[in-house]
Amino acid sequence: MAKYSMPRIGDQAPDFTAQTTQGNLTFADYNKGKWVVMFSHPADFTPVCTTEMSGFALEKNWFESMDAKLLGLSIDSIHSHLAWIDNVRKNLGVTMDFPIIADLDMKVAKLYGMLHPGESNTAAVRAVFFIDPAGKIRLIMYYPLNVGRNMDEIKRALLALQTADTFKCAMPLNWEKGDKVIIPPPKTFQEMEDRLTEPDIELIDFYLAKKDLPVHQMN
Numbered sequence: 482m483a484k485y486s487m488p489r490i491g492d493q494a495p496d497f498t499a500q501t502t503q504g505n506l507t508f509a510d511y512n513k514g515k516w517v518v519m520f521s522h523p524a525d526f527t528p529v530c531t532t533e534m535s536g537f538a539l540e541k542n543w544f545e546s547m548d549a550k551l552l553g554l555s556i557d558s559i560h561s562h563l564a565w566i567d568n569v570r571k572n573l574g575v576t577m578d579f580p581i582i583a584d585l586d587m588k589v590a591k592l593y594g595m596l597h598p599g600e601s602n603t604a605a606v607r608a609v610f611f612i613d614p615a616g617k618i619r620l621i622m623y624y625p626l627n628v629g630r631n632m633d634e635i636k637r638a639l640l641a642l643q644t645a646d647t648f649k650c651a652m653p654l655n656w657e658k659g660d661k662v663i664i665p666p667p668k669t670f671q672e673m674e675d676r677l678t679e680p681d682i683e684l685i686d687f688y689l690a691k692k693d694l695p696v697h698q699m700n
Contacts, residue, residue: 486591486592486593486594487594488592488593488594488610488618488621489618489621490618490619490620490621491617491618492617492618493616493617493618494508494512494517494610494612494616494617494618495508495592495593496508496509497588497589497592499582499583499584499588499589500559500582500583501552501559501580501581501582501583502559502562502563502566502577502580502581502583503579503580504580506552506580506582508552509616511550511552511580512550512612512614512616513614514614515548515549515550515614516547516548516549516550516611516612516613516614516639516643517549517550517551517552517610517611517612518544518549518550518551518552518609518610518611518612518635518639519552519553519554519593519609519610519612520533520537520551520552520553520554520607520608520609520610520630521553521554521555521590521593521595521605521606521607521608522534522553522554522555522605522607523555523601523604523605523606523607523626524555524556524557524604525555525557525561525562525564525565526561526564526565526568529626529627529628529629530555531565531569531573532629533607533629533630534553534569534577534581535569535573535575535577536632537551537553537577537579537632538575538576538577538578538579539575540632540636541578541579543636544639547639547640547643548614549639550579551579551580552579552580552581552582553577553579553580553581553582554581554582554584554589554590554595554605555581555582555584555604555605556584556585556587556590556603556604556605557583557584557585558583558585559583561583562581562583565577566581584605587603590605593608593610594608595608597623600625600626601626604626606623606624606625606626607623607624607625607626607628607629607630608621608622608623608624609621609622609623609624609630609635611638611639611642613642613646619642620638620642622634622635622638637656637657640658641656644658644662644694645662648662648694649665650662650663650664650665650692650694651663651664651665653691661683661691661692661693661694662691662692662694663689663690663691664682664690664691664692666687666688666689666690667687667688673687676690681693
């Protein structure tokens with residue numbers, strides 16, 4: 482059974498140069514100063530992939546408003562990608578106007594662990610990598626070939642990551658924009674004592690406390 486590298490959360494995103502539907506792309510340059518949401522799909526001209534990729538295209542402006550770029554990939558040729566883009570535009574009225582990597586040699590798919598031999602040796606699973614402006618992998622999602630991704634969850638995850646970075650906090654179960662966040666637990670006895678009388682927090686116990694974020698400072 483073939484083995485491929487599996488980047489992990491906290492790793493530096495592997496750099497590469499590849500041909501895409503918008504010309505040659507070097508990942509480090511594309512990522513510089515921006516979040517990147519990179520996602521793979523098994524194949525062009527397939528039904529689940531068409532719903533997903535057109536879904537990303539419809540949300541492109543939202544991702545741009547979050548200072549994030551989109552980057553797709555499949556193990557298909559550039560000619561197949563372009564024909565698929567044209568087909569989707571004609572049939573659905575949606576233009577996939579973000580770079581899609583033509584990974585025929587599977588170089589990038591192997592580099593990012595997108596090939597899972599138990600599913601397929603020749604098609605990338607539905608992976609999603611959230612990569613921050615410093616080039617660090619912050620979150621990874623994997624879906625099998627026959628289950629489409631959840632766009633609401635992808636958007637929620639990006640917002641949660643950015644909010645956690647900005648406010649140095651953590652997100653509870655099912656967190657959505659506008660919900661309270663979890664503030665870091667105390668690290669000393671004095672901080673624990675102070676926590677018991679700290680104003681404007683929802684104190685469940687000394688180690689679990691929530692607070693509202695300033696509405697005007699949230700994305």
